Amino acid sequence: MKIGKLAELTGCSVQTIRYYEKERLLASYDRSEGNFRLYDQSAVEQLLFVKHCRCLDLTLAEIRQLVELKRSPSIQCDDINRMVERHIHQVEQRMQELKNLRQQLKSLHDSCSSNRTIEQCGILQNLSVTRPGVP
């Protein structure tokens, strides 16, 4: 199949597929006589693997590691476990940050009811002052 069909089957855009190839997340497949990329079922699987990893917010660098590890099956998989652990940690940290952020935004929002002019706007006033605990 050609790249358009692969894009359709996987839900990736054509450009993204070419980009993944350039970044070595997807192997370089053979070309047709007219220089068109030709894929088979294994390409679909490889690409879905990458896509699935991206859904989990793994970076392309992390996915590249996984792709390479998949090709050397005798290595211990502790590395992979550690990567996932690190990633969980990052996600939890970001969640905490967002929680704080939402709290601050809410109190900002509460500080200004409608129909005031900018001069009286509690939001702008609050944003203009550096308070303790707010870097």
Next chain:
Amino acid sequence: MKIGKLAELTGCSVQTIRYYEKERLLASYDRSEGNFRLYDQSAVEQLLFVKHCRCLDLTLAEIRQLVELKRSPSIQCDDINRMVERHIHQVEQRMQELKNLRQQLKSLHDSCSSNRTIEQCGILQNLSVTRPGVP
């Protein structure tokens, strides 16, 4: 004061300050004879305002809006309120996404205990299969 001092007082890097000026988040201040930027206390306040907004994950475009609004104090501040509301909504959406993400990463992590080879690695196996509910 020169840019280095402003950077020190605000915790922004020198390059970032120049970048903010270029992006019109910070006014262009006068220069010295030797073409050095010269700032005063109002620059410190302006820059801390921007920094504070960035802490709240407002985009530079949003901050630019606020900076401009601050200069026209007679406008109603409903716009600001709406921006904050929209931002809270975005944050909450992202929090939900991260919650799902963490759940998936955890079950991925549970699928592989240590000391297995890649061939047996539950993580890679799981990542390779598209399951319902996992795009």
Next chain:
DNA sequence: ATAAAATCTATAGTAACTATAGAGTCAAGA
């Protein structure tokens, strides 16, 4: 045979900076 659709490569754009190169300015010490 020709027109339309798909594909190719290379390049530039996105956000919010950071890092670098190469040149100019300024203050202090010898």
Next chain:
DNA sequence: TCTTGACTCTATAGTTACTATAGATTTTAT
């Protein structure tokens, strides 16, 4: 006074993970 080092200036390229474009080529359909 001269020089050294610290600071600043502009312009440009790099970062991440793509997306969008231009212009050329290939394939498919009529």
